[in-house]
Amino acid sequence: MNVELKNIHKHFGTVYANKGINLNIPAGTIQGILGENGAGKSTLMKILSGFIQADPGGEIILDGSPVIIHSPADAIHDGIGMLHQDPLDFPPMRILDNFLLGQSGGLFPNRNAVALDFKRLADQFDFSLDPDSYVDALTVGERQQLEIIRLLWMGARVLILDEPTTGISSLQKAKLFATLKILAEQGKTIIFVSHKLEDVEHLCHQVAVLRAGEMVGETRTPYVTSKLVEMMFGKAITLGARQPGEAGDVVISMKDISLEDVRLRIKNVNLDIRAGEVIGLAGMEGSGQGMFIRACAGLVRPVGGRIQLKGQDLTGKTYHTFKRAGVNFLPAARLEEGLVPGLSLTDHFVLAEEPKGLFIDHAAGQKLAEERIRSFNIRGAPHSPVESLSGGNQQRAELALLQSPLSLVLLEHPTRGLDIESVIYIWSKLKERCKQGASIIFISSDLEEVLQYSDRVLVFFSGKVSEPLDAGRTTVEELGQLIGGKGWADMGEAHD
């Protein structure tokens, strides 16, 4: 099926997630969509698959006729099926029941007929799925296979895959790619959303690159990697001279740290961080940096290795022990994890202080709040509930909650969604902490921020961790390649 997107806009508040996107995908094409986090890839795909609606004015044209898609059910009716990064299935149910769920009509499904269909489809792509086993028992790759044949069975002629190669084995990846190629030959349209350059280069007939909501370029095979990276991340612009910190004694020392979750495995990381040092963690979301920073906070327990903080062994200790030892963690999800909606700024500052006696001195709390609001330049009153503050002010409030003194500050996306003025302000506050002897580890998807404020950078890709790179001698281009999974072999000493 030919898919044509015309002038697609989508805004959330004042932010444009998609700006005037035009894209033409002929039937039988495998179309790659590249872009960093927040580039607008997911928004565009959600519009096409009916999860959200575009702003008025745009058009979706399938095989020459314009369609209006209000819901995922509409989308599948029109032949568009989306495979989500986390498969939308029902783990406690049998595979065949999952398969049946999306079917409309009929009170009593004909299980036998459906089981035959299932077997035919599975055999066609050489998937070995037992229709009577439970979804919980499947690997991510197998759940993906289930989802693909389910969508095909429901009549999908356009298949959207969102980061499908994350969390699956290389064998499953080879099978997935073979399947997608067969489907394209059958005349199906495949849209492959990814940040992995290698996968896109290997599989896609043509590639569109999004950056900051806009389509910045389209290209066809053969690809020039450096060109793709440049389109994804833009040209390097320097934000002025870097100010490397003075490194002191070792604050945190990690020896052979290994981490695991259902998707990723990080093996044998060794790292010493000195007082006053800033370490930036770069990588696409879900590449392992989140797990790593949480392990530094004591929120994820390593499966191997030791963590020492200023000589004190903290391996396997709880987050609260880490916190008492001077480690503070500011999560990215401010209102979900960082702050307590419903409580005021004053309440937060009082909570973060050591209690003095049994009763709260409300006057002192008010004074403390006024003082912090002033020194952190928060736009809000002491009695303002935190959820009423803007994102930038919530971030400032989180920073104002950091205890003193501190050994290690861990930050997830400390400046995401903030205006440049707030970014500069927040980093000036963080650098003050460094001068007082704290080390900082932070995650950011803004590579310029990473290079600007870090002393050393670790790049994460599918659980692989690079050796620490000297931020002063690394370029956005180099980071971009590593983030996209290129150039790891050249690093030699990189961990597998």
Place this chain on the structure above:
Amino acid sequence: MIKNRLGNLAYQLVALLLAFGVVSLILISVDASPSEAYKNIFKGSFGEMRKFAEVLVAFVPLLLVTAGLLVTFSSGLWNIGVEGQVVLGAIATTWVYRLLLESGLPPVAIITLAILGGMVGGAIWAALAGILKVFGGVNEIFGGLGLNFVATALTIYLIFGPWKRPGVASMSGTVPFPDEFSLPLWAGLRISPWALVIALAGVVFVYFLLQGTYFGLRLKAVGKNFRAAYLLGIPTWQYSMYSFLICGALAGAAGAVQVAAVYHRLIPSISSGYGYLGLMVAMLINYQALWAVPVALFFAALNIGSIQLPIIMKLDSSLSGVLQGVLVLFVLLAAGVRQKFGRKS
């Protein structure tokens, strides 16, 4: 802030009017006069000193339960098990009485120990719900509901088994203990000033706990955002347990008062549903301790006043329950409408 409060009050007044409106419609549909029914309820509760004393008898356990529930609600827990915690308070109090009646201790000491025993009993029952929740992953609503049934069964077992009256066991309960071992009553009335003191002390305690202490603030943080509270350094599951224990102790005190001041023995329906009624009061006052006293008094008055209805108007006394339920629904509805309305503007 003040404008916000006034707006809130206006919404609740509208809800109150609507609730009375709906109940009036129900009354009209059965050919009864609403105004006469309300008048009878009022006369039945505030008409005479004796009747007002009855209202206070109902008010005491209701206020204690509500005070306890304010604590669990603050920490984000739906302590449905509060009903069973009242029952266990009553059982523990009866048990202490049975142990000490012959001990020769002065009655004051025995009464005090019995009431403290009731508080411990309620707290233990609440701790069970808490352990199920924290360590077993059983939602406190399900755990509490289950424990309520166990508590009722335990009462019946004790009354008909080990604690039965000499001769014949009966639904009228265990052997009443002598008058000098009960909380002293006001002359000629059924209400004990000491029971009132306990109830008011409970609500004042909770008020200061929630408004003024670090403990209360941490409890609220846990209730509003468990995850963020943990990251802020609050030992979250411990605080959940503390709130269960406090609520259980207050509910246990309610059960203890039922035994020590009202029935002087253990009876099968010792809690009379005060636990569930307390849940309604707590929801109605939107978890603000200050409002617990007037609203609990109002609910107690409705309960006692409606006793007159079957006698005078041939209406069922469950009308008070209908009014209470409808009132809670409308207040919650008003809050929902307000939120939606507020978000749009």
